[in-house]
Amino acid sequence: MDKKIGLFWLRDDFRTNKNDGLIEATRNHDQVIVFYLYKKEAYQQQEAQKWWLSKSLFNFKKQLNNFNINLEIVETNSFRTFFDRLIKKKDFSIYWNKVYEPDYLKFDEYLFSALKDKKIHYKRFKGNVLNEINEVKKSDGTPFKVFTPFWRTAEKNYIEKIPSKEKTIKKCKKKINYFKNCIVSEKILPKKNWFKNFENIWYPDEHKALKELQNFIRERIANYSEGRNYPNIDGTSKLSPFIKFGQLHVETIWDECTKQKPKNIGISKYLAEIGWREFNHSLINHFPHMLKNNYSKKFDKFPWQKNSKLLNAWKKGLTGYPIVDAGMRELYSTGWMHNRVRMIVGSFLVKHLLIDWKDGEKYFRNCLLDYSPANNVAGWQWVAGCGADAAPYFRIFNPILQGEKFDKEGEYVKRWVPELKNLSKKFIHKPWEFNDKKFKLGIDYPYPIVKHENARVKALNAFKKI
Numbered sequence: 001m002d003k004k005i006g007l008f009w010l011r012d013d014f015r016t017n018k019n020d021g022l023i024e025a026t027r028n029h030d031q032v033i034v035f036y037l038y039k040k041e042a043y044q045q046q047e048a049q050k051w052w053l054s055k056s057l058f059n060f061k062k063q064l065n066n067f068n069i070n071l072e073i074v075e076t077n078s079f080r081t082f083f084d085r086l087i088k089k090k091d092f093s094i095y096w097n098k099v100y101e102p103d104y105l106k107f108d109e110y111l112f113s114a115l116k117d118k119k120i121h122y123k124r125f126k127g128n129v130l131n132e133i134n135e136v137k138k139s140d141g142t143p144f145k146v147f148t149p150f151w152r153t154a155e156k157n158y159i160e161k162i163p164s165k166e167k168t169i170k171k172c173k174k175k176i177n178y179f180k181n182c183i184v185s186e187k188i189l190p191k192k193n194w195f196k197n198f199e200n201i202w203y204p205d206e207h208k209a210l211k212e213l214q215n216f217i218r219e220r221i222a223n224y225s226e227g228r229n230y231p232n233i234d235g236t237s238k239l240s241p242f243i244k245f246g247q248l249h250v251e252t253i254w255d256e257c258t259k260q261k262p263k264n265i266g267i268s269k270y271l272a273e274i275g276w277r278e279f280n281h282s283l284i285n286h287f288p289h290m291l292k293n294n295y296s297k298k299f300d301k302f303p304w305q306k307n308s309k310l311l312n313a314w315k316k317g318l319t320g321y322p323i324v325d326a327g328m329r330e331l332y333s334t335g336w337m338h339n340r341v342r343m344i345v346g347s348f349l350v351k352h353l354l355i356d357w358k359d360g361e362k363y364f365r366n367c368l369l370d371y372s373p374a375n376n377v378a379g380w381q382w383v384a385g386c387g388a389d390a391a392p393y394f395r396i397f398n399p400i401l402q403g404e405k406f407d408k409e410g411e412y413v414k415r416w417v418p419e420l421k422n423l424s425k426k427f428i429h430k431p432w433e434f435n436d437k438k439f440k441l442g443i444d445y446p447y448p449i450v451k452h453e454n455a456r457v458k459a460l461n462a463f464k465k466i
């Protein structure tokens, strides 16, 4: 046993299972501290996630108490300043898991050399992916830019790996305090109370995540291929925030799915979605420019329009297109939006309103509990047509037909846009055709902010310019 204190730097790994860094710390040290570095500035545009983060810290601290481990939260403006001060102490060893974002990986390099200089023992472990980023490449050594061959190779690589021996977290001898001036998790909560509704829907905790996964596999995965398209039903797992914050490791998802017998198409489809997440993480690390700019440079000349009135109508769910408005209101109210609807509202913003995908990405970042840089920028660039393996720009979703196809009875729309609750199936996706004395378009519900056909032609003309 190492007599020093074992520090575990907690980032996106709020779990005790398959948490290699934390497990190693407890196996090497009698006294372990888990610490979270809260960079207020970094969360400034991630309001919804402040709620998930705060609750995750609170729940994980309780969970770690059972292992005599203290979780301490330190507020800092800069990781570098924090660590430069910390390494002067030298009375610790430190462990952490990778976060697959270029800035984090770059900082790891700095930390390695600073720790090495001071002869402080450290170890970094694999994070929340199936394969390491560099393990999945084309035969010529270059990164994949297309999903299907990426996932074929990634799956094969993962299956062929010799599974590492499953280790578990050990109970420490004594709970201790280590850092000064720690903050409490409640301090991280957003200032405005709009998140209150989240508390009726989500419980950010590892056990809950595993239970939800098992329920999903037992009850819904067999129908996932089909069910995932319909926002009016619970056809997907809704595990994305748990995955983002690491309450659930994707290896656990893989294990739970692959042990099912008989196999069904839903399972492979579900794992392929985990594959899209892996693909997106690979993309942002091989092509980091796409985190802030278009993956495809030819889109740099796209004539986006600045129009705050249209942008605000979109954000508020007041576009006059029911499926778009339902999605945007679901997002604000629950911190989550169905994938099909993310595609529809995204397409509407970039193609009908000709507003830059970066504005949509920014708004999603602020409102999504599952916000992840890889999935969000890749999702938006997929929709806009400027990403890798993206939907072509000229394929323009018709929000009326999308509604009629994926929300046939209008149940989803009626749940989120109650002012349309009396409209029949015939009119629910085109309320401007509904003629009734009790329903006044422009008063009860907005006129469409743009006409679909006109917007489509305008979008295609704009596209021709690049």
Ligand SMILES: Cc1cc2nc3c(=O)[nH]c(=O)nc-3n(C[C@H](O)[C@H](O)[C@H](O)COP(=O)(O)OP(=O)(O)OC[C@H]3O[C@@H](n4cnc5c(N)ncnc54)[C@H](O)[C@@H]3O)c2cc1C
Binding pocket: 228, 236, 237, 238, 239, 240, 241, 243, 244, 273, 274, 276, 277, 280, 337, 338, 339, 340, 342, 343, 346, 364, 368, 370, 371, 372, 373, 375, 376, 377, 379, 380, 383
């Ligand atoms: C414009 C846009 C923005 C998006 N932003 C995010 C984001 O910030 N964070 C995020 O996690 N996902 C994002 N997605 C992907 C997807 O919409 C969500 O992962 C999914 O809706 C989460 O719900 P679920 O857990 O029920 O998914 P399920 O269908 O149950 O899928 C299981 C898991 O697979 C992964 N996954 C599913 N679909 C995708 C996908 N298309 N791309 C990448 N991974 C996927 C997620 O981790 C998800 O939790 C975005 C998609 C679009 C079109």
